Amino acid sequence: MFEAFEDIVRRASQFTEETLEHAGSAHPFDRRAVHEKLPLKVKKLFDDAHYAEATFETYKFLDRKIAKLSGLNETGYKLMMAALGESGPLAINARQSDSEKDEQRGYQFILAGAMSAVRNPRGHEFDYYEKIETCLDHLSLASMIIRKLEEAGHQI
DSSP, rough: OOHHHHHHHHHHGGGGHHHHHTTSSSHHHHHHHHHOSSSSHHHHHHHEEEEHHHHHHHHHHHHHHHHHHHTTTOHHHHHHHHSSSOOOOSSOOOOOHHHHHHHHHHHHHHHHHHIIIIIIIHHHHHTOOOHHHHHHHHHHHHHHHHHHHHHOOOOO
């Protein structure tokens, strides 16, 4: 009985002023083109109004995918800097022209920054609060990164 009540209370946040703007429209994941390969757990956490946890799970997923694709045994910032470095094992393009090298370096720093600025606070802080729009922004960024990796031929 208590579990059913707890579920109702969690879902009640879906009908607050913050989320009423979405009523009657497509799911926020569809409107934001959140990548379909994110774990189902992410959408469940989001739908239950656990926005910080949804973001955290997304970036843990991304971290582990990058580790697997690169074959490196690191995490977070260190992983991204090594995996996507100039001669790192994970290329997003041919890395031949200056433009390609700049793009590679840019994604290296975007991912390293995302691990430090997005993932880490949610993993180290207790009771971290996040608004729905912030969560959707973070999921959109992760989705864009996943699409870029897929465009480069990497299997996510």
